Amino acid sequence: MADYAGPLPKATSETKPYWDGLKEHKLMIQRCKECNKAYFYPRPLCPHCQSWNVEWFEASGKGKLYSFVLPQRGFPGVSEGAYVLAIVELEEGPRMMSNLVGVDPDPDKVKCDIPVVIEYVDVTEEVTLPKFRPA
Numbered sequence: 001m002a003d004y005a006g007p008l009p010k011a012t013s014e015t016k017p018y019w020d021g022l023k024e025h026k027l028m029i030q031r032c033k034e035c036n037k038a039y040f041y042p043r044p045l046c047p048h049c050q051s052w053n054v055e056w057f058e059a060s061g062k063g064k065l066y067s068f069v070l071p072q073r074g075f076p077g078v079s080e081g082a083y084v085l086a087i088v089e090l091e092e093g094p095r096m097m098s099n100l101v102g103v104d105p106d107p108d109k110v111k112c113d114i115p116v117v118i119e120y121v122d123v124t125e126e127v128t129l130p131k132f133r134p135a
Helices: 016-023
Strands: 029-030 054-059 062-069 086-090 095-100 115-123 128-134
Touching: 016 054, 016 128, 029 086, 062 095
Parallel strands: 095 128
Antiparallel strands: 029 054, 062 086, 062 115, 086 095, 115 128
C-alpha cells in the first residue's frame, strides 16, 4: 500500500464501476451507445446527446498531458512538497484530472502534449487512485 494520508473517495451508485475498476487496475469510463462518444466523469446520461443508452468500457490508460499546474503549496497528508496537478486527455477522448508522477515538478521540464500512461496507486485495500506518468 502507498503511504497516503489524504481524503479518500466514497463511491456512489453512479461511480462504483469506476472505483471497482481502479481496484482491479482497470480504467473504466463510459461511452454512449447512440453517438459513440466516450466521456468522463461518471454519470447516467451522455453529456453530448443526452441519451440514457450508455455503457462502461475499459479505457487504454494512455493519453497525453493536456494541461497542468505546479501548486506552490503542498496539500497536508497528500503532498508535502511540489507536485504536478494534471489534466490528461485520454486516447479515447475524455479529459480527467489527476497527478503526474515520475517527473521533476519544474516548469521548464514539464510540457503539454507529452505521452502519459496510467499508474494505479493502491492507497488502501479498498481504494486505488489513478495517477499518470510519462510513457
